[in-house]
Amino acid sequence: MAKVSIGLRGWRFEESEVFTDDEEFKPLDEVPDDARRRLIRLSYLVGKPCDACYLVHGEAEKRRCNQAAIVYGEPMEEVLLCDDHEADFLYWYREAGGSEFRGREEFRDEFHEWFAAGGRAPDGYGGLEHVETDPSELPSPPDPDELNARLNENYGGKRKRIDLKAGTVTHDEPGGEAKDGDDAASEIDDSDIDFDREYPTK
């Protein structure tokens, strides 16, 4: 079984779980939960700047950041890195206690704190075991609009919606939106505020 990265190096997908035999993306319903979450999340992450560059340059100098080439960690807690900063991350993970945060929600914040406090890999720190791959040679994640369109293809009734940031798929319940609308507001007005209430005068 072949593993493949999509869009960014780092996360690996079982090829047969995400691609059809014709090398098209499978309908999301047929993709296992974990792979689906990563796939959706990737379509949001591709094109974002490297976290370490961003910590160096800040929002005002965002254009100086390298675009991320690598993603490590779990969806929502992931760290994005460029080739220049991958060694710093690997050093943190392997030698500076980073691995203890594996799978925990502090993962990204801990790396950011270490890096922002001046944490860096020593010069010449190696240990990059992967084969260098140019991300532009990796298959691109599906386009978000296309993901949405595909998700609702051949589907009557409940619409499904993709939360790109969370990497999840939610179902819109028929009529569900009305509850959040004016009706709910007027219900609260009517029931919770009693204008005729008499207050004790003592």
Ligand SMILES: [Zn+2]
């Ligand atoms: Zn960088």
